[in-house]
Amino acid sequence: MLTSEQIRAARALLRWEQKDLASASGVSLPTIKRLEAKPGPMNAHGPTLAALSRAVEEAGVQFISGNGGGPGVRLRDPIHISQSEG
Template identity: 55%
Template sequence: MSLTTKEQLRAARAMLDWSQQDLADHSGVSLSSIFRLENGSGPLAIRLDTLQKLQTTLEKAGILFLPENGGGPGLRTRK
């Protein structure tokens, strides 16, 4: 599954107790890009490689992205 919504991005950070700056530092994605992603409207509109960097960083930190099962995409922490 993949990172597809700003809510997933914010929730993943919250589950890790990371600030936007923490995510920027760990991923190499600029703080301003993360801010725009989390405060934009609608689905995430960003370059695929940037989105992949964020997802890979969050997954390495223990986040699992879950497929939509009728209630929207989700996430949880790895056990």
């Protein structure tokens, strides 16, 4: 389940503003503002959540499952990325 906190953290790691996420995902800026304003799981249609996830993942963010410590995000290892893409 994707949370508003994860999306905000992903944007912070990427140094993106909400408008950058809107551009990268194709999701409207008002929708992103509405989804990020409410804490917890994002209440949106599947295609909207998929577009948001895909945009930040393509930019280098990985989502981390709860594993008892709560969900989170992190940046992929740039060395690992360059080796697997090369």
